[in-house]
Amino acid sequence: MANPFSKGWNYLLQSLDTKIEENADPKVQIQQAAEAARKQHAELTKQAAAVIGNRNQLEMKLHRLQEDTQQLSDNARTAIQQADKATAEGDAAKAQELNQTAEVFASQLVTVENELEQTKQMHAGAVQAAKQAEAQKQQADMRYQEQQQQIQQLQQQVDQAKMQEATAQSVQQMNGMQGLQDDDSVPTLDGVRDKIEARYARALGAQELVEGSVQGRMDEIAAAGNDMKANSRLEQIRAEMKGELESGDGQPSGDAQSDDSDPYLDEEK
Incomplete structure (x- = not known):
């Protein structure tokens, strides 16, 4: 029967040689x-x-x-x-x-x-x-x-x-960095972009609501009424100017001349 101590010692030496060979x-x-x-x-x-x-x-x-x-x-x-x-x-x-x-x-x-x-x-x-x-x-x-x-x-x-091992290790480290989770305390570009786009989208939505609301339509009607009044007033002024020209044969009337005088100069006189 083999000596267990001798067998164990030989096994230990062989194991040690194997580890040295692997790590050499x-x-x-x-x-x-x-x-x-x-x-x-x-x-x-x-x-x-x-x-x-x-x-x-x-x-x-x-x-x-x-x-x-x-x-x-x-x-x-x-x-x-x-x-x-x-x-x-x-x-x-x-x-x-x-x-x-x-x-x-x-x-x-x-x-x-x-x-x-x-x-x-x-x-x-x-x-x-x-x-x-x-x-x-x-x-x-x-x-x-x-x-x-x-x-x-x-x-x-x-x-x-x-050199190949160093390159592979660098690539592995880069891949590991890509897989790391972002720090919650630091905003990311994607997060900031999402916030800006969401805010811009809400602003566009609000604008659409305003433009499509009753108040918006009332403002449009009021603006259209003002435009009509302005056009009517402009036609009235043109008619008055035409009547003045016809009555004066192309010359402005005395009232028109008096109207051209400066009221402040009359008060000083």
Whole structure:
């Protein structure tokens, strides 16, 4: 049976990881991925350099062993030649000593030749490993460049996403403001317009009532009567003027002249 405490702890860790993943900043995660890619590329570069360095080191050792082999072979040859010369001269002791020296050189030569053969085998393997390391290094470089391009694209996408989120949030806020209720303490334009139109409509209605009422009709009749009296009085004045012209042969009568005098001047006289 599973331990409930261990099961609960694992569940808590998984839940915490999920919440962290959901609330994580994408830019921070991109930076973390970029840093991981950089470290991985640096480690691969370091390993490739170590493999290539091992090949170079074995090449230097090969050159040194080849030189040592040549030197020991020459020394052995020289010792043998001198020993043969001493034998020919009848110097047996010197010839024996030179032969022993030649044997020492030959023994050293065998040891160096064995080491040289082993080094050649190791160098051959190092050459193959270096080629693979160089190929892997090139692949790692290409992959790292692709990762850098992907990182730049992701950063641009994050910036675009943030801009779109900000735009959507602004639009949502604007829509929310449109749905807000108006403040009752502040008059709205629609309310003021309704009041003005209602007042104007009532005024027009009152005017229509006045124009259609009995008083309105009486005023119209009185106005028409006044117009008739004015026309009649005007005709009377015209008739009087015509009669005066006919009686005076076109000249105004004496009464008319006296009428033209200023009454105020007569009083002063």
